[in-house]
Amino acid sequence: MDINKARALFFEEAYEQCDNLEHALLDRETYPANPDTYNLMFRTAHTIKGSASMLGLTMLVRFAHAMENMLTRLRSGELQLDEHLINLLLACNDQLRDLLQGAEHNPELPQTETQQILALLSQLQGHQSLPNPPVSLPVQLVAAEQDMRGWHLSLRFYPALYQDGFDLLAFIRYLANLGEIIYIEPVWHEWPPLQLLDPTECFLGYEITLRSAQFPERIRSTFDFVAHASIICLLTPHQDLAEFAKQGARLAQWRNEPLAAQLARWEAANVLTQTEADAIEGGAYDDAPAASFEQRDQPAPVTPQNDADNPLPLPLKAAPLRGEGHYIRIEAAKLDRLINRVGELVIATSATTLQAKMRGDAELVESVATVNTLVEGIRDDALTLRMVPINEIFNRFPRLVHELSQQTGKNISLHINNADTDIDKSMVEKLTDPLMHLVRNAVDHGIENEQQRLQAGKPESGVITLNAYHDAGAVVVEVSDDGRGIDREKIQAKALSLGMTQEGKVLGEQEIFQFLFQPGFSTAADVSDLSGRGVGLDVVKRNLESLRGEATIESLLGVGTTFRLRLPLTLAIIDGFRIEVDHSSLVIPLDMMIECIDLPPEALDTPSRQINIRGEWVPFIVLRELFALPPANEPAFVVMVDYADNRAGIVVDRLIGEVQAVIKPLGELFKSLRYVSGSTILGNGQPALILDVPQLIELARRREQHLLHQQADAVFSIRS
Known part of the structure; x- marks a missing residue:
């Protein structure tokens, strides 16, 4: 893989990992009893750290490593996730995004420690320095931990390792963190002749002697991301001679195997069933029971990771699926060009249909009708490529509601319904700002404080709901709250004072509500940091008009309000x-x-x-x-x-x-x-x-x- 493509793929996936971490933190706040959330947060930080290490992004590695250490203690139960830690980790996640953006857009500039980075690292390290709770361990385990033992590793990597974006030296550096490397020797004799040498393929292997107090499972985990197609032999202390000979025979078999056979075996190792992939994504392998302390202390024979007679241990991050459920990434510009070509094809087909009818040739008309049916199918399939789940927009709001509820001192929860509703990709950015204004208005003007809600017989916690669905060729997006509702008489009085209506004129409900979308119109008595300046709903209206959409309002005083946005299903072909x-x-x-x-x-x-x-x-x-x-x-x-x-x-x-x-x-x-x-x-x-x-x-x-x-x-x- 080209290094530029590898970097682009890393940044795209890293931003997704940051989004996953943010959602996991907010989910953890809402569902504190879910243990899988801690595992997801830890895997996210660990993945970013490992991938950044491969690309030499040292500041990212250091920062993600500090977050990983804290998440390790959270996962083990040594720390409890409270409001302070949630805010700290959210701030750290924002800093991760900033570091990613700096490395992506200015790769030639070295990333330095800013005051904000130092402050966050200090807070992370401050939590890590808390004393560990006492744990009662067997005497023989304590002795084993204190006794640095010698391990021998024989490593033979698969040929496409470089193409997958991995760096061999990163594995060596990681091993050095687990102990002390006493001896290391690269294996050169497996290299092909110079004329057959491909610099994009890996022919290196290593023989390493490591002095470490770690358990073998921890040492093997260094190679989790490449173990599916590599030979990883870990010889433990007191290994018997028969097992040692067996491992040597397997290494010899690897060396004598033709390169084509190695590549074929590597391809086969990358194929996962959908069930296996779902198990990995669901974290099923994270919860596998670890060996007991007694078992860990006993020497055990090690089977190579790619033994054909045994099932392959699956890494935490599976290789891309090559069967059912396989996804590929496409540049947006290529997709736009495809849609434009399909549009021209539709126009050309319409012209051909018209000419066939004018000639009166029945066979030609029938043939053109068949082609027209196929073109309609291509058109529909091409348009679905532009569609993305509206969750791409909705996922931005849990963090916003979390921060606004803290800022206003209100207890507010966010409910998201039908997040899998498809919407045109070109609408995503233009729709985000209107929804942002509506949610801010719901927090500031809609939801009451706890005392007011209790007096009105409502639950202490207010609810804002985001919903979406398809209706008659349109996408309907709703922002609802169970707050105080909208006072129509107050709006009409304000409109009268601004000269927008006449005294005694009878107005319908929607006519009254439409005043809210006029520039400068606001019924708020006080201007807050969130709203009240009369510009928010005007922005909503202008953005919707640019999307050929419209907004309607339903409100019942004392019960709540729903803003309903209707948008065309697509902006390309109809x-x-x-x-x-x-x-x-x-x-x-x-x-x-x-x-x-x-x-x-x-x-x-x-x-x-x-x-x-x-x-x-x-x-x-x-x-x-x-x-x-x-x-x-x-x-x-x-x-x-x-x-x-x-x-x-x-x-x-x-x-x-x-x-x-x-x-x-x-x-x-x-x-x-x-x-x-x-x-x-x-x-x-x-x-x-x-x-x-x-x-x-x-x-x-x-x-x-x-x-x-x-x-x-x-x-x-x-x-x-």
């Missing part, structure tokens, strides 16, 4: 329905359509702009009127659409049919164009605008409510 207005083509997202019907001629003469659909009166919008076009002299059609449980009709001139629309941005000139969400290229090469159905439905409902208010005012005037 199924659409093509319609025409005055010979101009428009596209309506297909997943928002319900049906198409003929428009009754008398419907245009009614001032209410409503149509009766099977006993239900539904408002409609005439696109000719919206675009300031003269009335048509031919019959029109109504396309019934639905969004967020709201229905409306869109009156059009002609119905053309279904299309696959590759969404193109409108550009800066048309960025503020209302009722249009994007554009696309049709099969005939002509552009078409994509209608913004949510905005059209909202326009129809506003006109309906305005008409109802006018009628109510007229009735009131007549009676008075």
